[in-house]
Amino acid sequence: MLDVIVRRLCSAIPVLLGVSLVTFGLIHVIPGDAAVVIAGPDASSEQVESIRAVLGLDKPLHVQFGLWFWNLFQGDLGDSFMLGRSVAQAIQERLPTTLLLTTYSILLTIPFGIAAGLIAAYRQNSWVDTFVMTIALVGVSVPSFWLSVMAVLLFSVTLGWFPTSGYIPPSEDLLGCLRSLTLPAVSLAVFQIGLLARMTRATTLEVLRQDYVRTARAKGVSEWRAVGKHALANVMIPVVTVIGLLVSVALAGAVVIEQIFVLPGLGQLVVQGILRRDYPVIQGSLLAVAVLLVLINLIVDLLYAYLDPRLRND
């Protein structure tokens, strides 16, 4: 198991390298003079020059690249133009909200998504299957940002069950925090539940056709045991790998959802950064999210190798 961990850790390094390259490159795909674009149309030439100096755009490309990596290794992501503090600090403040929101939505997704997929597969081609899968299909077709606007209209404006927007930190009021995150988390979860249900159904159908399930049934094991014990264990393995994808989907969705519910998270930070052309913030938060995802995928990979012994020696 130890060599698996080492090997997976090593395979994450080129991805992390690539991720930082992409974020570094972002500022260099700005057409024309990046400093002029970032400073905006009303900026004076001194302001443009100061931005150029702050971002190091006046230095040759390879020096910029070296500096970017050097700072990165020290955890220095530069300073934000709009927030008046370091990007690392801003990310540190914003990360908990986003993590809480995505975790909440993933916790909603996993039981419902897996249960729906299992039921549909077990009753393949029955009305239950059609019914569940139609709902899942609608779930992956409805834009989550629109769904959240509708949810606010129904549950906040009309029924008054949840606040329309705003965020209460868990340290202040845990219940209030959950209440403020429920609508956003549910809006995110609908798409993910649909996705997970569709994947779980496909995997389960494949597993149910395997010889060992037939053997289990043939030797007279109860249906509950054949499906619940023999099949389910093998369904769970591929489903675990989907978790990384689900977190990615949730984080992408959070960009829009945080905007709608005015949640002070990373997604909101990115959008604010973009609207104010605050490139250090955009780069920093993009990098933070990607690194987070790489780490989550690494953990999932290890979990996968732990669950499936065949994957330990490949």
Next chain:
Amino acid sequence: MTEAAIAVARSTPLPPWQLKLRRLFRHNGFLIGIAIFSTVLLATLAGLFGLAGDPLKINYTSRLVGPSEDFFFGTDNYGRSIFTRVIDGAHLSMLIGLSVVGITAISGTLVGASAGYFPKLDGLIMRCMDALMAFPPLMLAIAIAAALGTGLTNLIIALAITYTPRTGRIVRSAVLGIRSAEYVESARLSGAGHLRIILRHILPNCLAPLLVDLTFVFAYAILAEAALSFLGVGPPPPTPTWGNIIAEGRDYMVDAPWISVFPGLVIAFTVLGLNLLGDGLRDVLDPRLVKN
């Protein structure tokens, strides 16, 4: 059909593509998907030819009017018909969706074919794709679109970059499965060059998974475009897009919910159609499913 005709039909087996086509047209989901997508396409064309009216026509005497005979989807705060605006916005969504699909098809095939066919390139190319896939798709698209500058072309480029790695991966795994097939080996032995082998012998056999994937890319692109327009990183108002109509409607959510409700329903309807098409194609074309 008479019994004799049935016997004749049975004795001459249909070519595989015709069999698949027949199965496709017996697939309920696929047929519903076709119906939905054709409806959206017709509406798009109607909008392009101005049959639904002028989406920018301001009419202060009919502000924030609910759905009625004159205005199917109601009107907004300028008295503009939401129905007309949604129909007119369709061509932007379709244009963006189709362009993203077109570019992704080309770039994904290039990436996937070179990675799958040339083992020496595989590691490098796939690590680059892994790096791009490490970002949440929507976040990467917004960042690229914002860096390039807002505008239609840049939005399309940003979305295409975001979806290329996925498509590339799918093409790559299809190529890997075919690369060592006997007919490819014999083509190589008979002296065919790499390009000829890839174009004539390998890629035609990757079309099925590519087609399935592109249908879903289309659906994702429409969802992503709506989300980006909603955030204000898409084509700027007053040009109607499905996303920015919803965004504009948010200020009138309580008094005039229809402004946001209908464009969202239309997006969901379109994406649902595309997902049904994709599911149908996958059911019929995926060889793993056909066996069972």
